[in-house]
Amino acid sequence: MLVRHRWRRVVAPAAAGLVLLVGWEVGVRLSDLPAFVLPPPSQVARTAVEVAPLLGTDVATTLTEAGLGLVVGAVVGLLLAVLIAAFPWVSDTLYPLVTLTQTVPTVVLAPLLILWAGFGLLPKIVLVALTAFFPVLVAAVTAMATVDAEHSEMVAGLGGTRRHQFWLVQLPASVPGALGGLRVAATYAIGAAVVAEYLAGQSGLGVFVQRSRKGYEVDQILVAVALVAVLTGLLFLLVDGLARLATPWQRPSLPSRPGRTPL
Amino acid sequence: MTTSPSTEAPTAAAPALEVAGLTVTFPGTGRRAVGAVVALQEVDLEVAVGEFVAVVGPSGCGKSTLLRVLAGLTPPGATVTGRSTGTACGRSAAWMPQRDGLLPWRRALPNALVGARIAGMDRAVADARARALFDEFGLAGFERAWPHELSGGMRQRLALLRTCLPGRPILLLDEPFGALDAITRRRMNAWLAGLDLAGRGRAVVLVTHDVDEALLLADRVVVLSDRPGRVVLDLRVPRDGTAGARRALLEALDPAGEAR
Numbered sequence: 131m132l133v134r135h136r137w138r139r140v141v142a143p144a145a146a147g148l149v150l151l152v153g154w155e156v157g158v159r160l161s162d163l164p165a166f167v168l169p170p171p172s173q174v175a176r177t178a179v180e181v182a183p184l185l186g187t188d189v190a191t192t193l194t195e196a197g198l199g200l201v202v203g204a205v206v207g208l209l210l211a212v213l214i215a216a217f218p219w220v221s222d223t224l225y226p227l228v229t230l231t232q233t234v235p236t237v238v239l240a241p242l243l244i245l246w247a248g249f250g251l252l253p254k255i256v257l258v259a260l261t262a263f264f265p266v267l268v269a270a271v272t273a274m275a276t277v278d279a280e281h282s283e284m285v286a287g288l289g290g291t292r293r294h295q296f297w298l299v300q301l302p303a304s305v306p307g308a309l310g311g312l313r314v315a316a317t318y319a320i321g322a323a324v325v326a327e328y329l330a331g332q333s334g335l336g337v338f339v340q341r342s343r344k345g346y347e348v349d350q351i352l353v354a355v356a357l358v359a360v361l362t363g364l365l366f367l368l369v370d371g372l373a374r375l376a377t378p379w380q381r382p383s384l385p386s387r388p389g390r391t392p393l
Numbered sequence: 394m395t396t397s398p399s400t401e402a403p404t405a406a407a408p409a410l411e412v413a414g415l416t417v418t419f420p421g422t423g424r425r426a427v428g429a430v431v432a433l434q435e436v437d438l439e440v441a442v443g444e445f446v447a448v449v450g451p452s453g454c455g456k457s458t459l460l461r462v463l464a465g466l467t468p469p470g471a472t473v474t475g476r477s478t479g480t481a482c483g484r485s486a487a488w489m490p491q492r493d494g495l496l497p498w499r500r501a502l503p504n505a506l507v508g509a510r511i512a513g514m515d516r517a518v519a520d521a522r523a524r525a526l527f528d529e530f531g532l533a534g535f536e537r538a539w540p541h542e543l544s545g546g547m548r549q550r551l552a553l554l555r556t557c558l559p560g561r562p563i564l565l566l567d568e569p570f571g572a573l574d575a576i577t578r579r580r581m582n583a584w585l586a587g588l589d590l591a592g593r594g595r596a597v598v599l600v601t602h603d604v605d606e607a608l609l610l611a612d613r614v615v616v617l618s619d620r621p622g623r624v625v626l627d628l629r630v631p632r633d634g635t636a637g638a639r640r641a642l643l644e645a646l647d648p649a650g651e652a653r
Contacts, residue, residue: 280490280492281494281496283490283494284494286464287465287466287487287490287565288487288508288511288556288559289465289511289512298507298510302498378539379497379498379539379541
């Protein structure tokens, strides 16, 4: 049973990926496609090794933008959520507007941000933050609005005021939700940074992609694409790990086994 | 009222809490008030300082509602009429819900300190008192456990500890061990009886549907009728032999005698 489970989860997708790569390699070689349209994976791998030493600064730039943007977005999202939970009038006036802003995909705003904030790190950080704050905000607001009545009644029954409700129940109850939103946001962050870099900038993976495109170096673009995927995965794992550290009371979401609770 | 539990003798005459003519109505829904329910009708209850009173009654008779009103937790939408003194004057009561209400993101000790924090107790004082009570409540060594790591009986004891810690003069306990299995529950009750909660210059109101629990723990037992809840018996528990009291309680709970 367990062996079959592991086989399905790891071996099967790996094998499928390998088949795809081999198919791509064979297909490109047989069809004589020029390398500036679609290079074979072997060439992409060779290019990756070649350009790897040059990519350090670009990766650092993109990671800085994504990381700072994510932090700013998370802080802003959580603060807004707190205001919305604490003051009904903030909720009434602000929440619909905030939701409305999400009807504009944030990357559409990138040119404006560059006009306003220049070519440096700032517009990229702002763009990543704009993309990241919303999932955090929604998840935190939902968590605070659906606080367990058992907990809020306990606090009230001990004479707790609204202030106690907020600090003892609502705010801590929102943390797992906000972290869930942050996990979602982490998957967008690198992509948002790269798109912002497409438009302007001195370094970053997006700049590298644009430069490669102008030289018809499709292999380099593919290297960058693979790198974005890997970095996004790593960032997700990092945020996931931090989230676990920050919520040590949460039980691992395994199916409950009998006999685990002490009596 | 400032409590210094060791020195202050309970002033016998003054009731810790008193309600008179308490009626609680749930208005129901719609213009015709479909499903309007009178939960409690003209309930009088007086609890003296140092007294342990148990309120028993069949399920749905409004005994939990009574306790909630005493705790100042008026159920949403309910209409409450009548006079009440003692608990109504703000923060003199501590209420313990049926479910333990432990906060999953706090370890055992910080959970125990929730009530103290609300009461504005000095941190160091509260901490020291909590550690002493952990011993007394059989929770020593579990200060750093998460609530989900504790057994049902331990969770309830921790919740009771949290309720006792701020030293409020009135304790309101809503079936504190109702969710436990029969054996654990009996053990908890024996332990609770030895704790002498009311002896520390406090008044205790315990809601239960278990007559034996009431007789074991309380100085006085108040029986509520089926909905709408009215007081049908107010019985002082005799010190010598509870057989007669038990019979009287069962009779009051089940006047038609169907269960006998």
